[in-house]
Amino acid sequence: MTPSAADPRPAPLPSLSSGRRIRAAVVGTGAIARGSHLPALARLAEEGETEVVAAVDVDAAAVEAFCAEGGVPHAYTDLDRMLAEQRPDLVTVCTPPTLHREQSVAALRAGAWVWCEKPPVPSLADYAAVEAEEGTDGGPYAAIVFQHRFGSGARHVRRLLAERALGRPLVAHCQTTWYRDTAYYAVPWRGRWHTEGGGPAMGHGIHQMDLLLDLLGPWSEVRAMAARLVHDVETEDVSTALVRFENGAMATIVNSVLSPDEVSRIRLDCERATVELTHLYGHSNADWRITPAPDVPAAEAAAWQDFGADVPSSHLAQLRELVASMRAGERPRASGADGRTSLELVTALYKSAFTDTTVRRGEIGPGDPFHTALHGGTPGWAPAAAAVAERGVPA
Structure with a gap:
């Protein structure tokens, strides 16, 4: 269907199986994004597999610098806005673990596959919440960066x-x-x-x-x-x-x-x-x-x-296999x-x-x-009550 005033939805992108470039976005622009994710994506871009369309970080100056240095066209400080405007096929999550669940769920709901840095999420309950948002037939799926098993x-x-x-x-x-x-x-x-x-x-x-x-x-x-x-x-x-x-x-x-x-x-x-x-x-x-x-x-x-x-073993080795899975619509x-x-x-x-x-x-x-919670509320290991109350998180 052609977009019109009556139908403001953007035109659907061609299937990944068609061989078009996979549109990727990087969330979090710290050391792991700069040193591992962006170079792997750039290598596959040279081979015609990917294109990095956007990056997201709460620090506007950091994301602007990341995009300028890496040749990434669009910088954002709002993940939801980026997902809506850029419609990436793949989101690589390079933020601290406490953000992984929320950001992975947002990307999956937007129809993007996820490649999330370890630790995957802080708990098995969080992992189950991410799994619940995955597709049931052909994706999108959320994978964890476990690059040591590749190569x-x-x-x-x-x-x-x-x-x-x-x-x-x-x-x-x-x-x-x-x-x-x-x-x-x-x-x-x-x-x-x-x-x-x-x-x-x-x-x-x-x-x-x-x-x-x-x-x-x-x-x-x-x-x-x-x-x-x-x-x-x-x-x-x-x-x-x-x-x-x-x-x-x-x-x-x-x-x-x-x-x-x-x-x-x-x-x-x-x-x-x-x-x-x-x-x-x-x-x-x-x-x-x-x-x-x-x-x-x-x-x-x-x-x-x-x-x-x-x-x-490397991020690149795992990313190659992930891209192949995306094109095949396989977990x-x-x-x-x-x-x-x-x-x-x-x-x-x-x-x-x-x-x-x-x-x-x-x-x-x-x-x-x-x-x-990995501490299980164990006395001597769980966060102190005052610190818990201050952060507003479960003990």
Whole structure:
């Protein structure tokens, strides 16, 4: 239908399956938007896949500078206005976690797909609210930035595990031991449950835990501990956990912001080989090592070392796959139930640590205090009543 005075609606855009450029908008113009999202979108723009039509930030000067530097034509301080005027196909959310639910819901209601930075949202209840706004047939869908599970190295190891070439997974270790000083926590929204969502388990280690789950499959139970050892924050600054997987494998998980010798590491001991990944903020083929058991034939072991063309884990690697899913009208990886599994493990880790119990997968649902807040209202961990009243948020 042609728009007219009687029908003021804008003409519908051609289907994404037609091959037209995907209209993208960036919400939040801080470091992650500048350093990761915009470069990935720009690379795909060079290949004719995307065009960045707008950016949004509450800071007018910041969004104007972002648009000027990145060649983005339209700057906004109002998300709803941008959605109505620009009608993006894809909205990338790069704001603090406390805003993710509201902004993701607004974009989905406007018909846009969402690619949201981790942590996805502060709670499982928030995640369910976002899921409720997704399309039921062909999108739009909301995906989480879990870029560490993308790239050639993760794909190669995932295939070897799925084919049982390495035998049964038996023992695993997942380590995110980073270092953050007091200046890092001077940013007002960091270290607070309501605004950051959680400590290193939620805000840092979730990446490696997501990759571990992507490789090993569903977990079944977790037993954890958490502590504040250095920083004066609401959340923890270190946590440890023991996890049992449905396939029988057992894992240890360590998340820390107290570790001067920073590293991100996953180790999988299988019946026929040990797989190790050691890196910091992203990995390539060279960061993976596969050590065969002594009885593995040399030719077979050599074949395991062929990772193929090197595609590093990155926002770009995930965005390429997301764009393909958009064009096909298919649910992307790291969305829906696939995206929720890592948040569910993190939530269970906190519940186990704060209640001194073993938590089983699937047990945290509506009515459980940890479903709506990762601190679960636990004395000594939940925000102080005065601070809660001041911020106007649930304890």
